[in-house]
Amino acid sequence: MPTRHRDVLSATASGQLTITKHPHGCLMVFPRSEWEKFRERIAQLPMSAQWWKRIFMGNAQDVDMDGTGRVLVSPELRAAAGLTRDVMLLGMGNHFELWDKASYEAKEAEAMQASMPEVFEDFAF
DSSP, X not given: OOHHHHHHHHHHHTTEEEEEEOTTSSEEEEEHHHHXXXXXXXXXXXXXXXXXXXXXXXXXXXXXXXTTSOOOOOHHHHHHTTXXXXXXXXXXXXXXXXXXXXXXXXXXXXXXXXXXXXXXXXXXX
């Protein structure tokens, strides 16, 4: 975990995290308290979303940062996200996304080539 995030996560979450699959091919890394909120929202979904409940909740794994801020990602989750050697950690507000670097760069390049979503039409930068 990068230092800028490690200190905050140690103070606010006691280094306790939950990691699960993301539908875009990366992993979501939540401070445990944020995971609990997310899990509750997922649990409220109707039966028509049962497979997504399984994907998010059934693959969730609780982990703890070690004394140097490292986190052990299980082989199953590493394989699910295609994590090899180089990874990227993106802060996404209440959670992080953990990406294989090459996969992220390819998807980002694809997104940059496409037109912006309509929702950004009136968005000021």
